[in-house]
Amino acid sequence: MNILFVEDDAMNRRVVRDMLTVAGASMDEAENAETGLRMIDQRDYDIVLMDLRMPGMDGLTAIRHVRARTDAKATVPIIVVTADTALDICRDCIDQGADEVILKPVAMNKLFDAIGRLIARGGAVMLN
Template identity: 70%
Template sequence: MNILFIEDDPMNRRVVKDMLDVAGATMAEAAWAEEGLARIDSETFDIVLVDLRMPGTDGFETIRQIRARTDAKAGLPIIVVTADTAGG
């Protein structure tokens, strides 16, 4: 399984990568939304993991942009991942 993780925090990316490595999945990383969207343009992924709280373009807008695509990649499965502990 080839997974893209769009997450601005390098420690969070590392923790998820370690877990996915154990499961035998391959994880590509993007440190911000624009990088992730560009990778979706040029690569093939089975699932996209998206952090909701990122500086600049947040996860909500990133998901909107993926869903607004006019190709098959608009239907990529997306899983929201967040380390937000503030509640709300």
């Protein structure tokens, strides 16, 4: 499984990378949304993990860019990973095109549960 994590915090990326390695997944990293969008242009991903609050373009704007594509990449499953606990943040993320939302700090069971729901819905391939 190829996963892209778009996250400005290097420690958060490292923690998630370690979790995904346990499951046999490979993870590419982008430290901002602009770089993440370029990486999506260049490679196919099974899942994109997207932070919301980053310098420059925010995660919701990046999600709208992905969903506006006219190719198959427009349907890549996106899991928002956020520290934002506003009451309506999950609904806003889903309304903007996210498939799942998990809160930071990322717990392995929450991450794998979200990936499992995507697999069950046919929106992602199975982990090795």
